[in-house]
Amino acid sequence: MHSKPKPRKAAESAFNFLPAPAHHRAAQKASRATPHRPLHVLKFGGTSVGDAACIENVLRIISSAAQKTQAVVVVSAMAGVTNQLMSAAACAAAGNTAQAATIFQELRLQHQRVAGALIPASADRRQLTHRMRTLFNEGEYLCQAASLAHELTPQMLDSIASLGERLSASLVATALAARGLTCEAITATELIATDANYGAANPCIEITRQLCQARLAPSLRHGIIPVVTGFIGATPEGTLTTLGRGGSDYSATILAAALDASEVTIWTDVNGVLTADPRLVPEACTIPEISYSEASDLAHFGAKVLHPKTLQPVMQSDIPVWIRNSFAPENSGTRISPTGTASRGQVKAITTSEAQLITLHGPAAVVPEAPSRAKAAVSALCDGPWVTAKPHSRSEFLMVVSPAITERAALALRVEFAEELAEQRIDRVSIGSVLAIVTLVGQALHNLAEIRRRTLAALHHRQIKVLAIAEQSSDGNLSMLVAQQDANAALTLLHQEFQLGELVSEELAVKTF
Ligand code: ADP
Ligand code: ASP
Ligand code: MG
Numbered sequence: 001m002h003s004k005p006k007p008r009k010a011a012e013s014a015f016n017f018l019p020a021p022a023h024h025r026a027a028q029k030a031s032r033a034t035p036h037r038p039l040h041v042l043k044f045g046g047t048s049v050g051d052a053a054c055i056e057n058v059l060r061i062i063s064s065a066a067q068k069t070q071a072v073v074v075v076s077a078m079a080g081v082t083n084q085l086m087s088a089a090a091c092a093a094a095g096n097t098a099q100a101a102t103i104f105q106e107l108r109l110q111h112q113r114v115a116g117a118l119i120p121a122s123a124d125r126r127q128l129t130h131r132m133r134t135l136f137n138e139g140e141y142l143c144q145a146a147s148l149a150h151e152l153t154p155q156m157l158d159s160i161a162s163l164g165e166r167l168s169a170s171l172v173a174t175a176l177a178a179r180g181l182t183c184e185a186i187t188a189t190e191l192i193a194t195d196a197n198y199g200a201a202n203p204c205i206e207i208t209r210q211l212c213q214a215r216l217a218p219s220l221r222h223g224i225i226p227v228v229t230g231f232i233g234a235t236p237e238g239t240l241t242t243l244g245r246g247g248s249d250y251s252a253t254i255l256a257a258a259l260d261a262s263e264v265t266i267w268t269d270v271n272g273v274l275t276a277d278p279r280l281v282p283e284a285c286t287i288p289e290i291s292y293s294e295a296s297d298l299a300h301f302g303a304k305v306l307h308p309k310t311l312q313p314v315m316q317s318d319i320p321v322w323i324r325n326s327f328a329p330e331n332s333g334t335r336i337s338p339t340g341t342a343s344r345g346q347v348k349a350i351t352t353s354e355a356q357l358i359t360l361h362g363p364a365a366v367v368p369e370a371p372s373r374a375k376a377a378v379s380a381l382c383d384g385p386w387v388t389a390k391p392h393s394r395s396e397f398l399m400v401v402s403p404a405i406t407e408r409a410a411l412a413l414r415v416e417f418a419e420e421l422a423e424q425r426i427d428r429v430s431i432g433s434v435l436a437i438v439t440l441v442g443q444a445l446h447n448l449a450e451i452r453r454r455t456l457a458a459l460h461h462r463q464i465k466v467l468a469i470a471e472q473s474s475d476g477n478l479s480m481l482v483a484q485q486d487a488n489a490a491l492t493l494l495h496q497e498f499q500l501g502e503l504v505s506e507e508l509a510v511k512t513f
Contacts, residue, residue, distance in 0.1 A: 077164020302353025
């Protein structure tokens with residue numbers, strides 16, 4: 001199978017990141033070179049704003065940052081809230097309005113409790129309560145509409161899913177104000193212009209830049225801290241869109257690019273980008289510095305710590321992105337920079353993601369143009385990990401896609417190969433069980449053949465079967481397909497094999513000399 005192409009530079013990407021005009025670039029360099037007014041974007045994820053105690057940490061981090069820099073804050077919904085909202089929407093559309101109402105009632109209470117714990121009774125708190133009530137009413141109204149129509153359009157789902165960020169931005173801004181900071185909650189519909197691809201909208205950076213400069217620059221000049229909703233954008237007509245699940249990271253870098261920020265910090269619940277997901281490999285350790293391309297590869301192949309598109313907006317302007325732990329701000333975390341530190345051709349991190357096989361059976365599935373046609377049909381659907389696999393037999397073509405798009409990908413393939421199917425030159429398009437992709441990531445894996453040999457030997461030794469291995473099309477990663485139940489064991493084993501737990505000291509040694 002072929003590995004996915006190297007992450008594209010923003011300039012080559014299919015997304016609407018138009019190159020910044022020369023005068024913007026010059027202004028950007030000048031503003032970043034000005035030591036007095038650096039602009040810092042701070043993004044806080046769901047667990048970081050998960051309850052009142054967590055939000056207290058966040059308020060301390062913002063207050064301290066605001067003393068040194070101009071700060072733009074981006075917040076996610078409180079942990080779990082987006083899932084709850086989406087499930088309320090699905091319940092309503094399926095006619096289960098009672099369940100939707102119960103979810104809304106719980107969410108109302110949860111937010112009210114947090115507001116009560118963080119903000120003393122005051123006019124500001126009354127205003128916040130009113131704002132939250134309006135937002136919940138909007139959500140329930142949309143759910144009622146979905147229930148009456150027995151339909152949930154992607155546009156309605158985005159509006160409902162966005163409520164969590166709209167609530168948390170208001171909450172955090174009011175709590176900051178209660179601690180004496182001048183701030184303003186802003187819904188990113190005013191700032192981030194996107195296309196109408198609901199659920200995974202693509203930003204247009206040039207319009208976004210104009211909106212941000214007009215809306216945020218004056219506030220920043222007056223020392224006001226904007227507290228912006230993550231995850232959200234709007235079409236040029238003003239209809240709300242979302243950027244995809246986990247998209248608040250992306251919001252932060254879009255705003256950073258649009259405002260020529262000097263850096264972005266993504267505050268989360270782990271000490272940076274680790275050598276593996278610490279939930280799966282407890283001995284994983286923090287990588288002090290990593291390149292844009294390595295971090296993009298990790299995110300693309302399943303590391304949830306970053307939304308896969310996060311680095312696209314900052315690639316053109318080389319804005320560094322830090323990943324830090326809001327629960328342990330004393331740790332410096334990971335710096336993601338254009339080139340990272342040299343990993344001397346070594347494996348730097350390992351990740352896993354779910355995958356599903358789609359097989360085209362029949363002689364027309366193995367003609368030379370079949371792979372490129374299949375790729376074109378499926379790539380229009382997703383940015384998720386997918387690779388094409390070598391056929392097991394002479395009359396099969398295999399494709400690996402994310403389970404999230406399997407059904408749609410199979411449909412796209414049936415449409416693309418409709419003629420061959422009708423003429424029975426392709427017998428069928430079948431969907432296999434869910435498998436796992438395990439990916440080793442590093443910069444310039446020069447000795448890829450050796451890494452591949454060691455990987456296969458280590459897995460074979462533990463009787464872990466490699467179902468397919470990616471052919472190298474990038475020197476930055478090596479992917480293989482294993483059974484889902486073998487993924488965690490493979491991860492742990494390869495983490496040991498490549499001594500990733502020792503990476504920190506090696507990296508520090510490189511830095512010291
Ligand atoms: P947030 O709510 O802050 O956006 P996420 O849950 O989206 O946070 O991402 C953080 C989680 O990403 C961590 O708790 C961790 O389990 C997971 N993760 C997966 N791979 C990695 C990795 N290589 N390094 C760090 N965290 C990882
Ligand atoms: N709240 C959104 C989600 O859960 C966006 C984010 O957290 O980044 O997907
Ligand atoms: Mg996240």
